[in-house]
Amino acid sequence: MKAQYLKFAKKLIILLAIMFVVDRGLGSIIQYYFENEPLGDAAAFAHAINNPTEDVLIYGSSRAVHTYDTKIITDSLGLSAYNCGRNGSNVVYGSAILPGALEGSHKPKLIIIDIVSKEIAWRSNKDGGDVLASMILPYVLTNEHFEELAMDLFPKELYKAKVSKLYAYNSQVLSIIRNYSRKDNDNINGYQPLPGSKIINPPQEYTADRDGIDEFSKERLEYFIKTVQDNHIPLVAVLSPMYTKPFEDNESIRVCKQVFAEHNIELWDYASDPKYVQKDLFYDVNHLNTKGAEMFTREIMSRIKQEGILKQ
Amino acid sequence: MVFNSLIFVAFFIIVTSLFFILPHKYRWGLLLAASCYFYMYFLPVYILILGFTIVVDYFAGIYIAQSEGKKRKLFLVLSLIANIGVLAFFKYYNFLNHNITLVLGEFSYQNPIPHLDILLPVGLSFHTFQAMSYTIEVYRGHQKPEKHFGIYALYVMFYPQLVAGPIERPQNILHQFYEEKQFNYDRVVQGLRIMLWGFVKKLIVADRVGIYVDAVYNNAHYHSGISMMMATFFFAFQVYCDFSGYSDIAIGAAKVMGYDLMTNFRRPLFNSKSIQELWQRWHISLTTWFRDYLYFSLGGSRKGVIVSLLNLVIVFAVSGLWHGANYTFIIWGLLNGLYIAIERLLNPALRKLHKLLGVTSNFFRKISVFFIVLVTAIFFRAANVDDAFYIVKSIFTIKPGGFYKGEPPTAFNYSLFAVALLIIVEHIQENYPDFRVINNNNVVIRYTAYVLLMTLLLSIGVFNGGQFIYFQF
Known part of the structure; x- marks a missing residue:
């Protein structure tokens, strides 16, 4: 029987050794291509993470990504702009990438943060936590802010990513192939327009989620605001339009407004602004389409100018 | 404990290694303890429900084998009532109650039976069915009653199939717990x-x-x-x-x-x-x-x-x-x-x-x-x-x-x-x-x-x- 144990141990060690070499080798190849993507999401995220040098920076979720047209911002304000938003993210992600924008000698002149209705209830939704982990893991090996964040939020995931490089780049291969093979760029300084509309039904009731407030997300929101203010950068907070019937603030929105108010910032609430609740302005219930985004970006720019925010 | 977790990987390596290290006579104890830990990882208190049905079915099996005629049937029925009763309470009580409320509501009556916040014990339907198969097989004379309480408990609780099957039959698995297993590459x-x-x-x-x-x-x-x-x-x-x-x-x-x-x-x-x-x-x-x-x-x-x-x-x-x-x-x-x-x-x-x-x-x-x-x-x-x-x-x-x-x-x-x-x-x-x-x-x-x-x-x-x-x- 001892011979059987030894045979098993020997073969297991050989298999693990091969797997280690394959993991490091393939993982390094994926890492190289991931970090050097010429076009597409990863390239945009990499820019947003690694010291974006534009004057106006926008943070938020997919609603930010598809709403704030950077070209219109540049035309309106005469300042360069970059949309640092990311699909499926919330302020936890935004607060992790914010230091990258403040590290160099060039400081942004304006920061816009787009809040979603579940902004600080978001992480209490387990799926949300998984999405955040999958966003952060590819950067934990190279970015210390993300490593710290992962240590706070998903220490086990961080350890797994350190053990296996393939795991750190889990689910990235197809998007890398896609981004290397594409010829056109639908990403205009981080802004991704959504042409057309998938809306069929009239606006529905907003079903307020019953998630409690996620204290960690709330802390990160406070950190975000404080960091921006400590750097003397004007901050505009917006709740952009949703394709829904008018609704009362849920707890997340209520607490967000309170946190902003404590820092003397008004949350510009367009959530159910009747002027935007039209089929032809939305791509789906959560995202404005190209036409809606253009109209909304213009309104925000005009309000920024009207309120003299850039002069503060 | 779910299989697709790091804790299970560690659990599996430790339990399997100990299994082959320990002499045969202690292995049932190891597997039973490991199975309890595996189950209690979900919600510890529910081990008591499992314990209850195990005790009932263990004695039911012995009494069924010792009795004849109507008495034999009575012990089977008692065992089935205990198992189905637990299943019905945890799994179907609120469903049934909700339907009673709807029916009474049609006649403008209020349902006096309260709704209970019950959390369904993990894999309840699986181990209940496995337990029932034991008493039925003993009743049918296809299986001798298991005298060793620990081995019987292990039959119900064997961790690999405890929470989602396969729903085993006593004839297939019970005798295997008595066999001395060797490490076979x-x-x-x-x-x-x-x-x-x-x-x-x-x-x-x-x-x-x-x-x-x-x-x-x-x-x-x-x-x-x-x-x-x-x-x-x-x-x-x-x-x-x-x-x-x-x-x-x-x-x-x-x-x-x-x-x-x-x-x-x-x-x-x-x-x-x-x-x-x-x-x-x-x-x-x-x-x-x-x-x-x-x-x-x-x-x-x-x-x-x-x-x-x-x-x-x-x-x-x-x-x-x-x-x-x-x-x-x-x-x-x-x-x-x-x-x-x-x-x-x-x-x-x-x-x-x-x-x-x-x-x-x-x-x-x-x-x-x-x-x-x-x-x-x-x-x-x-x-x-x-x-x-x-x-x-x-x-x-x-x-x-x-x-x-x-x-x-x-x-x-x-x-x-x-x-x-x-x-x-x-x-x-x-x-x-x-x-x-x-x-x-x-x-x-x-x-x-x-x-x-x-x-x-x-x-x-x-x-x-x-x-x-x-x-x-």
């Missing part, structure tokens, strides 16, 4: 291979396609008929790979230690040529349980065609209810019962049709069975009956709207890849059994297959610790 490797494939099914297929399915089914009103069709197609693979993946991991983990659990799935999707065959390939341990203990008890096919068909429908309806206290499951069970009854009635005509179709017959039969699986799957997955009918209507009327490709869009391609991988591998396993990859005699091919599967797991597996669907049953 071939057996250990075979078990690990089965586990590896189980993880592939769960993490690469089930949890991957599950992301798309959840996105569509949880927001059905916002999605088009085509998207719902796609989600239903994926769900068939999700539920199959989730459950058969669990069974594979359970069977593999047991095999590593030298125990043989019964086969639970035999590649039912795209290989079943009739609904009957589908149920001979799908969740075999449950199907045979219902056949042996309910269908035959109702008279099986001995009382004529009509009664036999009616029995089938009843058995499947009960099977639906076994899956969950929701009308969706009952409809799912009824639909399966009706399909199988209709199939039996139409058998002579179907045989002629198959002859007409010639060599293409098998293809059409497999496709039509798969289509039927999809229709029933809608009821299995939908949150409630209204949603289920809405989805059926949306699919058959091809509700307009764009095609949802998932978020991010590449996620959809991973799902397609995962399903294609499964179909190809299962097609080869079914039709070319001599074509070996993971168990090839050539070491290079074998190791390449191991490394490829592990690379796929690490690079496209979904590691969110998602629960197995069947845990809720």
Whole structure:
């Protein structure tokens, strides 16, 4: 029987050794291509993470990504702009990438943060936590802010990513192939327009989620605001339009407004602004389409100018 | 504890190592303690429920064997009442109470029975059925009563199959706990291979396609008929790979230690040529349980065609209810019962049709069975009956709207890849059994297959610790 144990141990060690070499080798190849993507999401995220040098920076979720047209911002304000938003993210992600924008000698002149209705209830939704982990893991090996964040939020995931490089780049291969093979760029300084509309039904009731407030997300929101203010950068907070019937603030929105108010910032609430609740302005219930985004970006720019925010 | 977690990996290594280190006489104790820990990892207090039914059935088995006539039957009935009572209370109390409220409400009466916030113990239906199979088999004289309390407790609690089966029979597993197991290299490797494939099914297929399915089914009103069709197609693979993946991991983990659990799935999707065959390939341990203990008890096919068909429908309806206290499951069970009854009635005509179709017959039969699986799957997955009918209507009327490709869009391609991988591998396993990859005699091919599967797991597996669907049953 001892011979059987030894045979098993020997073969297991050989298999693990091969797997280690394959993991490091393939993982390094994926890492190289991931970090050097010429076009597409990863390239945009990499820019947003690694010291974006534009004057106006926008943070938020997919609603930010598809709403704030950077070209219109540049035309309106005469300042360069970059949309640092990311699909499926919330302020936890935004607060992790914010230091990258403040590290160099060039400081942004304006920061816009787009809040979603579940902004600080978001992480209490387990799926949300998984999405955040999958966003952060590819950067934990190279970015210390993300490593710290992962240590706070998903220490086990961080350890797994350190053990296996393939795991750190889990689910990235197809998007890398896609981004290397594409010829056109639908990403205009981080802004991704959504042409057309998938809306069929009239606006529905907003079903307020019953998630409690996620204290960690709330802390990160406070950190975000404080960091921006400590750097003397004007901050505009917006709740952009949703394709829904008018609704009362849920707890997340209520607490967000309170946190902003404590820092003397008004949350510009367009959530159910009747002027935007039209089929032809939305791509789906959560995202404005190209036409809606253009109209909304213009309104925000005009309000920024009207309120003299850039002069503060 | 779920199989797809790091804690399970550590647990498995420690328990298996200790199992082979310890002398045979202590192994049952180790496995029982490990099984208790495994179960208590979910919610410790529920071990008491398990303990209660174990004590009742242990003594019931002994008393049944010692008694005769009506007394014998009485002990069986008492054991069944205890098991079904626990199951009914935890699983069906609120469902029944809700329905009483609805009925009384129709007559403007208030229901005085309170709603209880009960959390369903994990895998309750599985271990209850396994426990019942023991007392029934003792009553039928097919199994001697187990005198060793620890071994009996282990029969119910053996950790690999404790929370999601396979639902074992005492004749198959009890005697194995008395056999002295040796470390056998071939057996250990075979078990690990089965586990590896189980993880592939769960993490690469089930949890991957599950992301798309959840996105569509949880927001059905916002999605088009085509998207719902796609989600239903994926769900068939999700539920199959989730459950058969669990069974594979359970069977593999047991095999590593030298125990043989019964086969639970035999590649039912795209290989079943009739609904009957589908149920001979799908969740075999449950199907045979219902056949042996309910269908035959109702008279099986001995009382004529009509009664036999009616029995089938009843058995499947009960099977639906076994899956969950929701009308969706009952409809799912009824639909399966009706399909199988209709199939039996139409058998002579179907045989002629198959002859007409010639060599293409098998293809059409497999496709039509798969289509039927999809229709029933809608009821299995939908949150409630209204949603289920809405989805059926949306699919058959091809509700307009764009095609949802998932978020991010590449996620959809991973799902397609995962399903294609499964179909190809299962097609080869079914039709070319001599074509070996993971168990090839050539070491290079074998190791390449191991490394490829592990690379796929690490690079496209979904590691969110998602629960197995069947845990809720």
